[in-house]
Amino acid sequence: MRPYDAFLLISFGGPEGEDQVIPFLENVTRGRNIPRERLAEVGEHYFRFGGVSPINQQCRDLIAAITADFAEGGIDLPVYWGNRFWAPMLADTLARMREDGVRRVLAVPTSAYCNWSSRTAYVEDIARARAALGEDAPEVDLVRPFYDHPGFVEPLVEHTRAALDALPADQREGVRLLFSAHSIPTAMAEAAGGPEQGFGAQGVYGDQLAEVARLVVDRLDRDYPHEVVYQSRSGPPSQPWLEPDVNDRIEELAAEGVPAVVVVPHGFVSDHMEVKFDLDVEARETAEKLGLGYQRALSPGTHPAFVSMVSDLVREYSEAAERRRLGTLSRCAECTCDR
Numbered sequence: 001m002r003p004y005d006a007f008l009l010i011s012f013g014g015p016e017g018e019d020q021v022i023p024f025l026e027n028v029t030r031g032r033n034i035p036r037e038r039l040a041e042v043g044e045h046y047f048r049f050g051g052v053s054p055i056n057q058q059c060r061d062l063i064a065a066i067t068a069d070f071a072e073g074g075i076d077l078p079v080y081w082g083n084r085f086w087a088p089m090l091a092d093t094l095a096r097m098r099e100d101g102v103r104r105v106l107a108v109p110t111s112a113y114c115n116w117s118s119r120t121a122y123v124e125d126i127a128r129a130r131a132a133l134g135e136d137a138p139e140v141d142l143v144r145p146f147y148d149h150p151g152f153v154e155p156l157v158e159h160t161r162a163a164l165d166a167l168p169a170d171q172r173e174g175v176r177l178l179f180s181a182h183s184i185p186t187a188m189a190e191a192a193g194g195p196e197q198g199f200g201a202q203g204v205y206g207d208q209l210a211e212v213a214r215l216v217v218d219r220l221d222r223d224y225p226h227e228v229v230y231q232s233r234s235g236p237p238s239q240p241w242l243e244p245d246v247n248d249r250i251e252e253l254a255a256e257g258v259p260a261v262v263v264v265p266h267g268f269v270s271d272h273m274e275v276k277f278d279l280d281v282e283a284r285e286t287a288e289k290l291g292l293g294y295q296r297a298l299s300p301g302t303h304p305a306f307v308s309m310v311s312d313l314v315r316e317y318s319e320a321a322e323r324r325r326l327g328t329l330s331r332c333a334e335c336t337c338d339r
């Protein structure tokens with residue numbers, strides 16, 4: 001018997017019109033203690049792009065590429081898509097899967113790392129959607145974190161090379177690589193595994209981010225100075241979140257005489273709104289205002305290596321194949337994954 005009878009891509013979701021922005025933000029922030037001012041500000045980011053987040057189209061593109069890769073590699077599974085916060089909603093997709101007779105689902109999230117927001121929240125949303133369906137809800141396995149899978153790292157390497165190539169030679173000489181990820185509350189970072197569990201001061205998430213940055217730099221033409229920075233912090237100002245912020249670091253580096261930065265959004269799977277606004281608009285503006293060279297590397301998106309990583313994960317779970325990974329970190333403290 002085949003272990004799975006369907007594949008499911010689980011993503012965040014985003015609005016696709018001006019009238020959808022506020023309802024989307026209400027879905028995301030329900031019960032999450034986000035100040036009104038922050039919400040209004042984030043709403044403006046979406047309105048600036050006509051109320052359309054790029055994330056849904058990026059999911060459609062990824063699904064088209066995954067479907068083609070499955071066909072080519074002989075993976076005979078129907079491909080479904082469900083989001084946590086906007087249509088197509090995960091609960092509706094699971095209901096449709098049940099109607100289609102699906103029993104066992106392998107799910108891949110558009111989220112590579114370990115922290116509540118990137119993993120546990122997905123696990124909880126799957127459980128809630130299944131509970132709403134009752135007894136005969138399809139069973140869902142969520143694949144393990146893939147931050148150090150070669151198919152996630154390789155596109156970042158190629159895209160970092162391209163960003164470096166786009167800098168003038170004198171700027172490239174003294175460039176600083178800034179590996180950027182979504183900030184989370186420090187309490188959230190510690191809950192996934194902190195110093196008590198043998199991880200660093202920024203928790204297992206911070207360690208994973210540092211490891212991927214190292215894996216990327218090791219594959220470049222020289223040992224570029226690099227560091228991990230954070231972006232898109234939310235929450236009340238009194239609540240500590242992971243730092244330093246990408247803009248603060250750009251200012252400090254300018255004061256130190258660094259001529260240029262290449263920002264690598266290694267905390268994300270695609271160039272969604274956080275990348276398009278917080279990096280391509282805000283961080284770029286910070287750099288330009290200070291006369292710093294600025295290039296932003298693309299995220300994995302639909303890079304062929306990333307697409308074949310998805311097929312690889314399906315084989316890993318269906319055939320108990322080897323777990324391919326480049327890193328060496330141990331599992332996080334709240335991980336529910338089996339390997």
Ligand SMILES: CC1=C(CCC(=O)O)c2cc3nc(cc4[nH]c(cc5[nH]c(cc1n2)c(C)c5CCC(=O)O)c(CCC(=O)O)c4C)C(CCC(=O)O)=C3C
Pocket residue numbers: 012013014015025028029032034038039042053054055110111112115117118182183184185232233234235267268272273274
């Ligand atoms: C770690 C992480 C990822 C990366 C991993 C992953 O992908 O899962 C991520 C991705 C994303 N975050 C997104 C959007 C938002 N995140 C928010 C709020 C929050 N994010 C958090 C963390 C993360 N977020 C946290 C701790 C909060 C505070 C509220 C809470 O404790 O839960 C808010 C509320 C407004 C604000 O305050 O920013 C919005 C609108 C979109 C869609 C973008 C688009 O539309 O293109 C994507 C892909």
Ligand SMILES: [Fe+2]
Pocket residue numbers: 182
């Ligand atoms: Fe977020």
